[in-house]
Amino acid sequence: MREKLYSSLQKRIVALTLVVSLTPLLILGLALYRQFERTVVQNARGQISYRVQTLGEAIDLFLKERNAVLSAMADTHTFEEMAREERLTQILNIMNETAGAFVDLGVIDAAGSHVAYVGPYDLKGRNYNDQTWFAEVLSKGIYKSDVYMGFRRLPHFVIAVRRHSGGAPWVLRATIDPDILGDIIRSAQTGRTGDAYLLNRAGVFQTQPRFRHRILEEAPLDTEQFGGRVTVMEQANAEGQQRLYAGSWLKDRKWLLVIEQDPKEPLQDLFAVRNVEILIISLGVAAIIATVVITTRLMMSRLRSADHKTRELNAQLVESDKLAALGKMAAGVAHEINNPLAVILQQTGWIEDLLSEEDLRASANFDELRQAAAKIESHVERARKVVHNMLGYARRMEPRLEDVDVNQTVDQTITLLESFARSNSIDIQTDLAGDLPVIASDQAQLQQVFFNLISNAIDAIGKNGLIEIRSRRDGARLFVSIADNGPGISPERQKKIFEPFYTTKTDGKGTGLGLWVTHSIVEKMGGAIRLASQPGKGTTFTVELPIVIPEKK
Numbered sequence: 400m401r402e403k404l405y406s407s408l409q410k411r412i413v414a415l416t417l418v419v420s421l422t423p424l425l426i427l428g429l430a431l432y433r434q435f436e437r438t439v440v441q442n443a444r445g446q447i448s449y450r451v452q453t454l455g456e457a458i459d460l461f462l463k464e465r466n467a468v469l470s471a472m473a474d475t476h477t478f479e480e481m482a483r484e485e486r487l488t489q490i491l492n493i494m495n496e497t498a499g500a501f502v503d504l505g506v507i508d509a510a511g512s513h514v515a516y517v518g519p520y521d522l523k524g525r526n527y528n529d530q531t532w533f534a535e536v537l538s539k540g541i542y543k544s545d546v547y548m549g550f551r552r553l554p555h556f557v558i559a560v561r562r563h564s565g566g567a568p569w570v571l572r573a574t575i576d577p578d579i580l581g582d583i584i585r586s587a588q589t590g591r592t593g594d595a596y597l598l599n600r601a602g603v604f605q606t607q608p609r610f611r612h613r614i615l616e617e618a619p620l621d622t623e624q625f626g627g628r629v630t631v632m633e634q635a636n637a638e639g640q641q642r643l644y645a646g647s648w649l650k651d652r653k654w655l656l657v658i659e660q661d662p663k664e665p666l667q668d669l670f671a672v673r674n675v676e677i678l679i680i681s682l683g684v685a686a687i688i689a690t691v692v693i694t695t696r697l698m699m700s701r702l703r704s705a706d707h708k709t710r711e712l713n714a715q716l717v718e719s720d721k722l723a724a725l726g727k728m729a730a731g732v733a734h735e736i737n738n739p740l741a742v743i744l745q746q747t748g749w750i751e752d753l754l755s756e757e758d759l760r761a762s763a764n765f766d767e768l769r770q771a772a773a774k775i776e777s778h779v780e781r782a783r784k785v786v787h788n789m790l791g792y793a794r795r796m797e798p799r800l801e802d803v804d805v806n807q808t809v810d811q812t813i814t815l816l817e818s819f820a821r822s823n824s825i826d827i828q829t830d831l832a833g834d835l836p837v838i839a840s841d842q843a844q845l846q847q848v849f850f851n852l853i854s855n856a857i858d859a860i861g862k863n864g865l866i867e868i869r870s871r872r873d874g875a876r877l878f879v880s881i882a883d884n885g886p887g888i889s890p891e892r893q894k895k896i897f898e899p900f901y902t903t904k905t906d907g908k909g910t911g912l913g914l915w916v917t918h919s920i921v922e923k924m925g926g927a928i929r930l931a932s933q934p935g936k937g938t939t940f941t942v943e944l945p946i947v948i949p950e951k952k
C-alpha cells in the first residue's frame with residue numbers, strides 16, 4: 400500500500416519535472432531551427448536575385464561593348480571604304496583586337512545586297528531585302544538577332560547598325576560567337592543543382608543549359624511570368640521537382656537571363672547544424688532525465704527511511720504512553736491496598752498472639768487455626784511485596800539526584816545479599832574499576848537495580864555457583880555487569896523477561912516485577928540494560944549508565 404504510494408509519487412514528480420524542464424528546451428530548439436531555416440531561405444532568395452542582376456549587367460555590358468565597337472567602325476569609315484574587302488578585313492581584325500568574339504563582318508547596301516563580306520561563310524552577293532531583320536535595322540538603325548545555327552552548324556547571333564552615305568542607307572553587320580557569352584553564364588552554373596542560361600522571348604535556349612536541354616531547344620518555362628527587371632519565384636519544373644528561379648530581362652528586353660537551383664540546396668548546411676542541435680538537445684535531455692530520476696530516487700529513499708523512523712517513534716510513544724498510564728494506575732491501586740494490608744497483617748499478628756494463650760492451645764482446631772494464620776501472613780507478605788514494587792515504579796517517575804559512588808552502591812548491595820548467597824554456597828566475586836567518577840543519580844533506585852539483578856542470579860543458580868560483578872568506564876558511559884553460571888535463559892524467554900508479571904518462579908516466590916522495574920529505572924536514568932545468555936552456561940546482565948558529573952555545590 401505504502402510502496403504503491405511512494406512509486407506513484409515518484410512517477411508524478413519525475414513526469415512533472417521532465418515536462419517542466421524539457422518543454423522549454425524542445426520549444427527553444429524547434430523555434431531556433433525554424434528561425435534559422437527562414438533566414439537561410441531568405442538569404443538564398445536574396446543571393447540568387449543579386450546574382451541574376453549582376454550577371455545580367457555583365458551580359459548587357461558585353462553586348463553594349465560589341466555594339467559600341469561596331470557603331471564606332473561604321474562611324475569612322477565610309478561606305479566606299481568598307482566595300483573594299485581588304486579594308487574590311489583590317490577593320491574586322493581591329494574589332495577582334497579591341498573587343499573580340501566577332502566571327503565575320505559584312506556591308507549591305509540600300510537594296511539589301513551583301514556588297515562586301517569577310518568571314519568563314521560565303522555570303523557575298525546574298526540579298527536580304529525581303530527579310531524582316533533588314534527592314535528592322537533600316538527602320539530602327541540597330542538590330543540584334545536571336546541565336547541560330549549557321550551554315551557551319553554552330554550557334555551564333557548577329558548584330559547590325561545602319562548608316563547613311565550620300566542619302567542612301569547602308570548596313571554594317573557582324574556575327575558574334577556566343578561562346579564568350581556562354582563562358583560568362585557558365586560561371587553562374589554553381590553548386591549541385593545550380594543552372595544558368597539565356598532564353599529569348601519565345602522561351603528558346605540562347606545558351607547551353609547545364610542540365611537536360613540543348614541550346615535552341617524550347618525551355619519548359621513561360622517567360623511571360625518574368626516581369627520588371629529581376630523576378631524570383633519558386634515553382635515545379637517539367638520533372639515535377641521544386642525549383643527556385645530568378646530571371647532578369649536584358650536591357651533590350653529580347654533575352655531573359657535565368658538562374659535556377661533546388662530551393663533545398665542552401666538548406667544542406669542547415670541540416671548539418673540541425674543534426675548538431677539534435678545531438679546537443681538529446682544529450683541535454685538524457686542528462687536531465689538521468690538527474691531527475693536519480694534525485695527523485697534519492698529523495699524517495701530518504702522519505703521512506705524518514706517515514707519508517709517516524710512510524711517506529713510513534714509506536715514507541717504509544718508504548719511509553721501505555722506504560723505511563725499503567726504506572727499511574729499501579730501507583731493508585733498500590734496506595735489503596737497498602738493500608739488494608741497493614742491492618743490485615745497487624746490483626747493476623749494479634750490472632751497469632753491470642754493463639755499462644757493456654758486455653759486456646761487446648762482447642763481442637765488449634766493447629767488448623769495456626770496454619771491459617773501463617774498462610775494469611777505469607778500471602779499478605781507477598782501482596783506487600785507487589786505493592787512495594789508498584790510503589791517503587793510510581794516513585795521512579797521523579798528520581799532524586801544525589802552524588803552516587805556506583806562501586807560503593809554495588810558493595811552495599813552485595814552486603815545485603817551476602818549471607819543469603821553464602822547459605823546457598825554461592826560465591827560473589829567483584830572486579831570494580833578504580834577510575835569510576837562520582838555521578839549524579841538516585842542511590843536508592845540504583846541499589847534496587849543491583850539488588851534485583853543479583854537476587855535473580857542467586858535464584859537462578861539455586862545452589863553452588865559463582866556470581867561475578869564487574870564495573871568499568873568507557874568514555875562518557877559506565878558499565879556494571881552481573882554474570883552468573885546459572886541455567887541461562889532461552890531466546891524465547893529473553894523476549895518476555897522484562898514484561899511485568901512474567902515469572903518462572905512457582906509457589907508465589909516471584910512477582911515477575913523485578914526486571915520490569917529494573918528496566919524502567921535504568922531507562923529513566925538515560926541508560927540501557929543488556930542481556931547475554933547461553934542456556935546451560937549462564938547469564939550476564941549489563942547495566943550501562945551515562946556519566947553525569949554532579950554540579951558543584
Ligand SMILES: Nc1ncnc2c1ncn2[C@@H]1O[C@H](COP(=O)(O)OP(=O)(O)OP(=O)(O)O)[C@@H](O)[C@H]1O
Pocket residue numbers: 851855856859883885886887888896901902903904908909910911912913914915938
Ligand atoms: N540471572 C537469571 N538467570 C536465569 N533466569 C533469570 C535470571 N534473571 C531473571 N530470570 C528469569 O526472568 C524472570 C523474571 O525475572 P524478574 O526479576 O522480573 O521476576 P522474578 O525474579 O521472577 O520475581 P521477583 O523479582 O519479584 O522475585 C524470572 O522468573 C526468571 O525466569
Ligand SMILES: [Mg+2]
Pocket residue numbers: 851854855909913914
Ligand atoms: Mg527478580
